[in-house]
Structures are given as structure tokens and as C-alpha cells.
Amino acid sequence: MDIDTLELTAEETAFREKVRSFYAEHLTPPLRRAAELTSWTFAEFEYGRQWQKILYKAGWGAPHWPVEYGGAGFTPRQRLIWELETARARPPEVMRMGRDYAAPCIMRFGTDEQKQFFLPKIIAGEDWWAQGYSEPGAGSDLASLKLSAVSDGDEYLLNGSKIWTTFAQHANRIFMLARTANMEKKQQGITFLLVDMNSPGIEVRPIINIAGEHEFNEIFFTDVRVPKSRRLGQEHEGWAVARYLLLFEHGAGIARSAAELKRRAGWVREIASLEQDGCGGALLDDPDFSRKLGLLEIGVEAADFAADQVIIAAAAGSAPGFEAELLNIRCRELDQSLTELAMEAIGYYAAPDQREARFVEPRTDAIGPPHVLTPTPIFFAQRGATIAGGTPDIHRNNLARHLLD
Amino acid sequence: MDIDTLELTAEETAFREKVRSFYAEHLTPPLRRAAELTSWTFAEFEYGRQWQKILYKAGWGAPHWPVEYGGAGFTPRQRLIWELETARARPPEVMRMGRDYAAPCIMRFGTDEQKQFFLPKIIAGEDWWAQGYSEPGAGSDLASLKLSAVSDGDEYLLNGSKIWTTFAQHANRIFMLARTANMEKKQQGITFLLVDMNSPGIEVRPIINIAGEHEFNEIFFTDVRVPKSRRLGQEHEGWAVARYLLLFEHGAGIARSAAELKRRAGWVREIASLEQDGCGGALLDDPDFSRKLGLLEIGVEAADFAADQVIIAAAAGSAPGFEAELLNIRCRELDQSLTELAMEAIGYYAAPDQREARFVEPRTDAIGPPHVLTPTPIFFAQRGATIAGGTPDIHRNNLARHLLD
Amino acid sequence: MRYAWTEEQTLLRGALERLFAERFSFPDRSKQPNQYVAQAAWRELAQLGVLGLPFEEQFGGSEGGALDTALVMEALGRGLVPAPYIPSIVIGGGFLRYAGPSALKAELIPRLIAGDLHLALAFTEAQSRFNPANVATSAVRRGDRYILSGQKIVAYNAPIAGFLFVTARTGGAHTDLDGVSLFLVSVDAAGLEVRSYETADEYSAADIRLNGVEVAVGHLIGEEGKAIDLIERVLDEAIVAACAEAVGAMAALNARCVEHVRTRVAFGQTLSKFQALRHRIVDMHVAYEQAGALTLKAALSLSAAPAHRARIVSACKAQVCQEAAFVGKAAVQLHGAIGVTDELDVGRYFKRIMLFQHVFGGADYHLRRFLALSR
């Protein structure tokens, strides 16, 4: 969807202007640069944190939350305008596991105490959450997780490890799945816990990703004690909480994917307009390059419209599960192809390893013109887009079950 | 492999000249046209028959057969020259089930009587064989065939049906698999039979293919009596004969596929040089079209070299099974893409249904220039190339077993 | 196609699907010649009021929009009905609606709506490929007539049309945008030779020779030499209609494939147990969803400014060509040998989809048009 094709009322126009001037005022060059340098999911942490605090001060720390917890109380149209303007402005992507994943689950399954304790710290940008799902032996097959939580009076005693926890080095809390019992089905006997990262017995090992960045971690739990008051939902029934979260994650994903795709396509086009074809013309006019870009841009147009229909249908009350998952497969393929094309566009300058130049405050001078700094790490990091959140094979399995069984 | 890159001895050059002048003399315009009009595997039957008789008269009715049965006794180099020159000359493709499939099996498994009775008629172009393998419920899963052959004294009594028998309307004999017993494994209890098509109780129903041509048939067997002297190999052990035949079929396939691919690529290039781009240039110079053609031509170069290596390795005694099957997947993909590109090249003229104009002696005038007559039926008919002889899925299953189990 | 259809549209959709399933379903209908089936379907469509959908009420039409046309075409595609809705109603009707002289409109539109008249467009020539401005056929003004000379190829529906819309050059060089004019030519005109044939996708078409055909100036459609914008507009509408037809065919093929893999047994299991086939079926549905989305987006863009409209329509054609070809090939492959025969509708859908590829311009032509408008 395109903000310029929306017909706005006077009131809506005023709202849009308010949002635009907010972004114009607060989105400083370092914050913009933080967004541009993002190669995996979140911007450099410090800038994401700053941005969350700015949002919070403006009353927009978590616009989609219920008003009672600090939500902005947008109408659906305002929400749409907010999202389209946000996509256009491109603030740094905030480490979202607390605000977008943990919070809705706490609202749905949490005790009053838990709500009062956790939610204000999330929206204010004081608490930062990691997501403890995958384990070394349980990736796509999440339910086979083994990290054990043994009941010991008012506490659980945790032993085991979690892996691929994005940005856990910046988190002070982690929501996680632990096995409290071995029952007939592996989805049973799992418990959802809210754990402090500074608990004794927790150790974090960095995992450097393929783009040379510290995105992932492995977390070791050795006799970590967690009060039972930090359990979310019923004992042994954490899978229900996890599924609720997953639904939420997918729904938010589609709108974001489509907007992100459009931005990405524009980015590739811009790079190609800055690069040359080697014979005196712009790379953008090279028939081979423009063919590949055009095919992807067309794909983006289709995905964008399909996403709108899914969103509209969801707004009308129908569950977006099947269509969203179907669309998701194509969106990720398109996005990965776009990042590959960006890397192709910069030719030889794809090669330099520039990890030290890619901080908001760079630790070394960059090689080449500014536009060659990010395509390579973005391409490499985004290979993870078809691994995190389920591989295309897993999604195809789910969809096939829906279509055929 | 390219005949022009072979370094020939004086003797070999003389042989090549002999082959070339044979083709120059005997390959008359109707025979050439029969080859050009071939959309599925074999040329219009009457012209294939004529050609086989010409070959026979020249002593080349089945050059690869042992000399005792009428083979030409070529050296390996002569065989290579023969095949390369044949690919260049392009005679009509002869209905090959007798000469290339049944005959080697008869030589290997047949009684002296069977050899003496059948082989001379095959090489002379008097007998024409159909292949009775698939059944309505047994396609890719051939071994689950059900057509029954019940022993009755000196005869078998056949009941059931065969389907997808190419050119059975022209055959006077058929080799076939029939179930003589239900044993533990479905591959057991199958018997290989040599049956006269004029046996009472055989009925042939034509199946018109997607290109509008009568290529396939369904054959119904109702109390058909077959003398046991027409059994090839042991009772219940016909699967061994079938597997021998299959090996043979695959081996011959690779060299033919690679040569066919080169010819097909040249054909597409020629069509594109005759078509226009709509803006005053030749379609061949259109960057989108040339890109697609170039990618396929490069694929053909690779397949051609790989085929040579398989053939050389086979000549050196190693079984070509795995590599040939691997290569086969790519060859068929390439060939289908080339036929699709040919159809794309002729644009709107792909549309007219010209089945009546596509006989060597046409039954109606053709629409459009000569080069638009065949791309559409060839494209459509060749969709069968990834079905007959095993789908890519089946081949991938076989190869995966080899690689992983 | 996934959309918030109105109740009326949903009713029409249902009515068409029932009609096609009951009266024109395969293999029964293949016992009759295609032309007979087309005629029978045409009568039914006339009775349902579908032929009047896009026309003004004053002529008996119901003033429907692009989405209605898409909906009808999707149903025709799904039902594999060889009704020439695009040449007669979308293209012929479109030219009349946008540029027809009032007298002609009043004369022809009611006959079209009643199902008594067919129309056709003859614009492609042997050298023109997909470029509608590549016109070698000439039209020379002589008094109150134009004299048309040249040749056209593969004019769909010409064999049963009463009138042909013919493009001819009244000025400019061979491929100039300027100088292309559009004429309404009666099939009975002297000097008009029509070589008719059936097409592999079960429609009819003709190659046409114009040997000094005389056309009255009143049958010039639009302004002399300025027909390209009109032609592009109407062709864009035809493209969306053709894409909707292809999307309908894709829906039908997907349904056939789901049914087939659920029932066909091989190696002791139904095909639906094989992961490779399961994933292929998913990919076929992804392709269908994407094609449907772009077709709707393009239908909604038809009333937009020409450059925007053309950009989205070209995106649509380029993408639907690919998606449809993928689904068509996969469906044939999934069905095995029976898929490459004329005995099953799968092969016929496939042929329709493959000939759809080049109609009104192939994927590459539209990719370039999209790119030219994306700067």
C-alpha cells in the first residue's frame, strides 16, 4: 500500500503531518545511519534504545498496545498511516522481542503482578528481552527442546542451553521455553518462563554471524534458579503461550515484510543508478541488470497487493494464517533476491571486509563510496531470513498439510 | 563432441566421406521433412520404415549389433564418426523399440530359435515392435503391473491392458511384461513375453497426444493366447530382462540426448534469426531473448562435455548409471526449455492448430512461414520427455538413494 | 482471486460456475466441435446479461467495472469455456465505448449484448511481434473512403466476426506511434480475404489479407493517425481480462492436482504422501495467489492515469505469464502421461495457458514496458 494513494480526510491529514514532523524532528542523522547499517533484524543496540525512549516520551512507545498499558489508541486508519509513515521515515529497528512478543503474551497469560511489573519497563525502553526458544538440538523442530526446569519448592532449577538468541548480549531479561516434564507428546510438558539475565548460573557465548557481526548468542544455564512467580501461564502448558506468540509474530510480519520489500527494491534501484555498466552507461540501464531488477520489482508489486488483501481480510476478522504463510514464502524469496542483486550491483566492491566501518561511529574509514558499505553484509546476514522463523521447507510442510490432509 | 574438432586419420577421413555421401545420396527431401516434422520420438512411420530399409540395404541396418546378426563391425572411432555424422545429417528417427530394445534382450536372453526368427526381420525393417510396459494403474511404479498371463498348457492366457504404447498402431509385434504370479516382492512373478499384435483378442485404442498427434495407444488383451515359446527368459523372472533393457535404453540415451540438444539449440537460433523483434531488428539480437538462448546454449555446452566424459568412462569399462542419470535430468530440462523458447520465438504464430499440415504430404496448406509449423507441437509433445522413461522426481529418488542411503 | 467481492459479484460468480459446470464441462463438451460449444456458451452468457456488463445502460448494458470483467473472465478460464468474450466484448466493445461514433454504437452495441454480433481486432502483422505501433498495412484517403492494403495475422475471433477493427498506417514511418489509425471493416467488404483456422487453445482466428479494401470515413474509429493511445488502453483492458482467464485456469489446475495427488496411488501410497509433490502443490498455490493479486491490482488500475495503468498492467502480464506457465507445466507433469494427451482437461488448460503467454505481448515485452514506465 502506498500512502500517496490513500485518500485522507482533513483530520487524517493533520495526523499524518504530526507523525511526519515527529520523524523530521527526532530522527537524527546517527539514528538514520543506524537504520541504514542494519544488516540482520535490529539496529545497533544503543541507537535502538535511544529511539525507544524517544518514542516513549512522545506517547508512541507501543502504539498498538491497549491504551491501559500505554498504547496510543489509534483508529485503524491512524494505525495504517502511522505504519506507512514509519516505513517511509525508516527509524532504527528496535529490538522488539519485549514490546512485540513478550508483552502481548504477558497481557494475555500474565498475572496482574506480572503485568504491572514488566509492561511499564518494556514500553519505557528500560527492559530489553531476549527470546529463548531454539536449542542446539532443536531448531525447526522446536518442540523437541530439552532445557530442563525442575520444580524445587517455589523455584525452578534450570539446566541446559539456548542458542541463536539474537542480541541476548543486550538483554536484561529473557522469555524462554523449558521442559518441566516428559509427557506423551513432546509439545506437552513445556513451561514458559520469564527469567532475569543476571541470574547466577547464566553464561552468554557470542556467536559471530556470517556478516561478521555479533547478532547471535548461545546461553548456558547451570543450576539457574527462577521463582515460580516468573512462570507465564500454566505449568507444562507453555506451548500454548508459544503458539499464541507465534501467531502474533506472523501477523506483524506480513505488513512489515511487504513494506520492507518495497524499501529494499528502491534501495537496489538507487545503488544501480550510482553504479556504471563499464561501457559508459549506468548499470540501471544495462538490459541484464534491469531485467532482473524489473522481475523482482514486479514481484514486490504483487506481494504488496496480496499483503493488503491479507491485512484487510484480517481486519474483517478472518484468521490470516494460511494466506499469510503462503505470502511469506514469496516475500522472503524476493527479499533475498533483492539483497543478492544489490551485492551484484556493486561488483568488486562487494569484496572488502568492512565490519569495523559499519558502526554508527565507525572504527575505521570505509573503503569505496558510501553505497558499497552495506550490500555484502546485508546479503550474507539475510540468508538467515529463511532459517529464523521456520525454513521454507517447514512452511511448505505446514501449507501442504492445510491443502492436502 | 564436435566432428570438426576430432583429428581423423586418412582412413577415418575416408570412412567419414563414405558416410557423408551415403546420407547425401539417400536422404531425400521427404525423408528430411519427416525428420523435421517429428514432434515426439519417431518420424512419421512410413518414412521411418523406408529409411530402415535403405539402411539395411547399405549394410547399416543396425551398425551396433554384433556382426553375426548383421552389425557393421565398426571400430569405436568409426562408431563415433557414424553417430556424429548421423546427428549432422539428421535422418528420420526410426521406431526403435525392436532394433534398439527388443533385439539386445533377445540376443542376451533368447533361445536360438527366437534369435533366428526375430532378429533378421527387425534389421530388415520387416518387423516393427511396440513396448508393452505401462498400465493404467502402473506408470512410474512399473513393477505394480497387473496384466495377467495364466499358464495353460503350452500357452499363456493374457488378460488386462497396456497403455502409452508409442506407435503400437504400426507394430506387428509387442514385447511386454505380464504378471504370471503374485509373489512376495512385486518385482517377482513378472514374465517377459514376445507377442504378435495380430493375435485374436488384442484391441488397440488410439490416444491423441497434446500436440494432436496419434502417438500413444491403449491395448486391451482379452483371452489372448501366447505360446510359451514366445517367453523371453525364465518364467516369473521377466524383471531381470526389463532391467537389462532399461540399462541399455539409458546408455543409448545420453549420447543421443547431447547430440539432440545441440541440434535443438541450433534450431532455436535459426528460428530467432528469422523472427523480428517488432522494432525493426532480428529477435536473435533482442537482449531478453538472446539472454535466454545464451544461458541454454551454455548449458548445452556443459551437457555435451559431460556426456563425452560419461561415454569415455563407459568405453573404459565403468558403469555409466549414476552419472548418466544425473546428466539426464539436466539434459531434459534444457531440451524442454529450448522447445519452449522456440515457441516463444514465433509469437502469435504459435497459436494456429496445424495438425493437418504437419504430414510429409500435408492434408492442408500451412499457415505462416515454414519455420512456424513445428515449434508448438514440439513444445507440447516434449512435455512427455520428463514423463516417459521416469519423471525427474523418480530419477532424483534413485540418485538420492545412491548418494544418501 | 482474493478480494472483498460485493454480494452481487459473488452471486454472478456462482451463477457462472454452475452454468459452466452443468453445461460445458469436460469431457462431455469435447464431443462437440469447439465452435458449437462457443456458440452455445455465448447464448447462455447473453441470457445471463453478462455480454452487456461493461456497456452503458442506454444500450441495454449494466455499466459494470473492470472487476466485473475480471470476474467473468476468471470463471470462463476456470470452466475452460472457449467463449470469445475478449475480442467481442472487451476489445470490440471497448473501442465502441471509448471512440465509437454514436450511430455505430446505437447500431452495434445492442446486437453485441444480444449475442447476435461478434467482433475482432486485426492488428498483428508478420513482422510486428508485440509492438502495436509496428504497422505496415496502409490506409490511403480517397474522397470519403480509405483504401486499406496489407496483411494481418492471427486475428482472434475473426472467423465469426461481423466486423473487424483493423489498424492501418495513415502516416509516419513503419514503427512510429503517430500515424496509426483504426478502422471498422465489415467482413463482407470487397477485397478482404480471411483464412480461418482453429487455434491450439480452442478458439478461432484468421490470417487476413486486405487487397485495397474500401472503408467509409465514418468507420474511422478515433482520430486519424492518433489511434495508439486508444489501442493501448483497450489492449490493457484485454490484458487484464486475459490474465483473469489464466488465473481461472490456474485455479482449476490446482484443484485438479490436489484431487489427483489425493487419489492416485504409486509405490503403495497416495501421491499426496510424497514431500516433493506436496511442496510443488504449495508452490502452485503461491503462484496462483500472486497471479490473482496482480490481476486484481491491474484491474483496479485500469481507470488510473495511462502511465500508471500501463505500468501495473504490464507488471501483471509479465508476472501472470510466468506464474501460469509454472502452474501449467507442473500440473501436466504431476498427472503423468495422461497429462500430455487430449483426453484430460489438464492438457487443454495447459495449452490455453501456454498460448496466453504471447497474446497482447509476451512477458519480456511487458517487462520492458514496465521498466520504461518505472523511471
Added chain:
Amino acid sequence: MRYAWTEEQTLLRGALERLFAERFSFPDRSKQPNQYVAQAAWRELAQLGVLGLPFEEQFGGSEGGALDTALVMEALGRGLVPAPYIPSIVIGGGFLRYAGPSALKAELIPRLIAGDLHLALAFTEAQSRFNPANVATSAVRRGDRYILSGQKIVAYNAPIAGFLFVTARTGGAHTDLDGVSLFLVSVDAAGLEVRSYETADEYSAADIRLNGVEVAVGHLIGEEGKAIDLIERVLDEAIVAACAEAVGAMAALNARCVEHVRTRVAFGQTLSKFQALRHRIVDMHVAYEQAGALTLKAALSLSAAPAHRARIVSACKAQVCQEAAFVGKAAVQLHGAIGVTDELDVGRYFKRIMLFQHVFGGADYHLRRFLALSR
């Protein structure tokens, strides 16, 4: 790569594989800086005589052919060894062999063979993309010297090279084939600025600025203004070497994937039980076979006439780029999250394969070169 290798070649292959497996295998070797690994490997290669493979016996070489180079590169690729064989031996050595003045050859080749000298080619510029004739760097003759001015980017191996081969224009317009000259420039030359860095594929490279660098006429390589044919020839040899390296990487990835799916368990089964993965592994092997076949074909074509050689080499690069990218992406995907980290060699092979894409011209550049030579 499937070929009738000689016994000698088979022995060399085995020796290299053992060496790389024992001395430079992952993850042990990742505990040391890449440059250290490269140096250690270089010493071993010198000892094995591999650095002298292509050179004349009079300088201590063994006069091997293109297949020997391909074999070495395949082994380096399979072992993921960051040894700069291409810039120093294939390219630098190639220029010396084909066009080096005798005195230079006698001075430099023995040092190369001994492993005491590295070379590099600086030919790409910010605007040149893949066109070696696009040279803005200028060389002006002044007496017995040339004065070079301009900038070069991403000169592989320049950080450790003793001499750079630098392209510069001595005549003609910006992208003319005529007027390109090749110079041997000492890295100690005044006015030469070298900005060194590591590359994502574990080699080293540099951006270079020539601020009026003086070069003696004796260090002009080949004829003034006529270096393009020489450069194309040597680059074609480098391309085949790079393709062989990529083929080696593909072989290693395929082996890793077979091992991974046989051992990794998900949903209660080893991954090797899932048909979709089984078929992907097959397709990866098909890709490998095709890439290997074309690489050998290209290696055998290197001694053919320039047009034939260039056509096959370009076919090879265009195809191997695609096949390698397919295998690389599939291998990362198959390994899941661990595949997108620096902790497993799979990700490093993948990076090498992806940066191989554009080295010496991308797939599109070579597709067009192939097509231009296919008429």
C-alpha cells in the same frame, strides 16, 4: 572433476588434499589470522613444487598445463585455503611467461617458484565494472620513463605483492581496446599509495592510488597500447583457475551436506529421510557435475584460438557462477542457523563462492561475451 587424469596428476591431487586436510583444516586454522595461514600454505606449496607448475624448466618450473592448474585450484578450493595462487602464479606468472622481458623473467620467476615473491594485478577502477578496456588511469611517456596517474580498486593480493601489474592508458578514448598498456610497478615506487584490507573471502586486496608514479620503459609488459589481447588471455586463464576453485568449494559443500543430512535429526528422523532435502542434494550434485564439466572443457580450450577460447571460457564462468551460487545457498540453508555463522566452514565456502561471482567479470558479462562470440 570427472576426467581421465594421469597417474601423476592423481598423485598430486592426493598430496594436496592430504596436506590441506592435515595442516589447514577448519576450525583449527581459523584460530590464526588468514594472512598467517596463507603464508604457511604458500611455503608448503613451494616445497611441493606446485608454485613452479606452469613455468619453463630453465627457471625451475615443470611446464605443466592448464589441467594441472585446474587441479591445484580445485584442491585449494576444496580445502578452503586462502593461498593467492591466482594473482601470483596464474596472472603474474602468466604475464611474465607470455610477455615478460627475459631479464625480468630470469629475475622474478625463480623467486616466484621459491615462494619468495608475490604479484598482483591492478586493473579494475571504480567506473570500469568488468570491462578491462575501461581504463582511466593514464601513462604518459617522459624520456625512458612512463608517468602513471590514476586509481585502482580491489587489487587482490596487492597488500603482500612485491610488484603490481598495472593497466594504464597510453592512447585512445576511455573504453577503447587500443591504447591500453600494462606496466610492472614496484610497490616501493614513489607516489604509490596502497590502502590494504582483508576481503570477506579471506584473501587480501587493496585500493591503489598512483600519484605520478614513474616506471622505467623496461617495465612495460608487451607492446605499448596493445596489451588487451595479453590481458584477455591471462584473465581467461585466471577465470578457469577461479572456476576450478569454485568447483572445489562446491565439492566440499556437497560432502558437508551429505554428512549433515545423514546425521542431523529433526522430527524424530535424520534429515536424509525428507524427500525435499534428498532431491535438493541431488540437484546440488547435478550442479557440481555441470560446473566441473565446463571448467574442464574451458581448461582444455585455453590453448585454442582466442575467439574459441574466450567463448568457452565465458560460457564456463557464466555457468559456474550460477551453479556455485545455487550450491552455496542450498548448503547454507540445509545447515540452518549454524550455516549463517562464522563458526562453520560452510559459511566461509559460501562467502568465497559469492565473491567469486564477480571476480574477472560476472555471469552477465560473460554471457554477453559468449553470445558475441557465438554468431
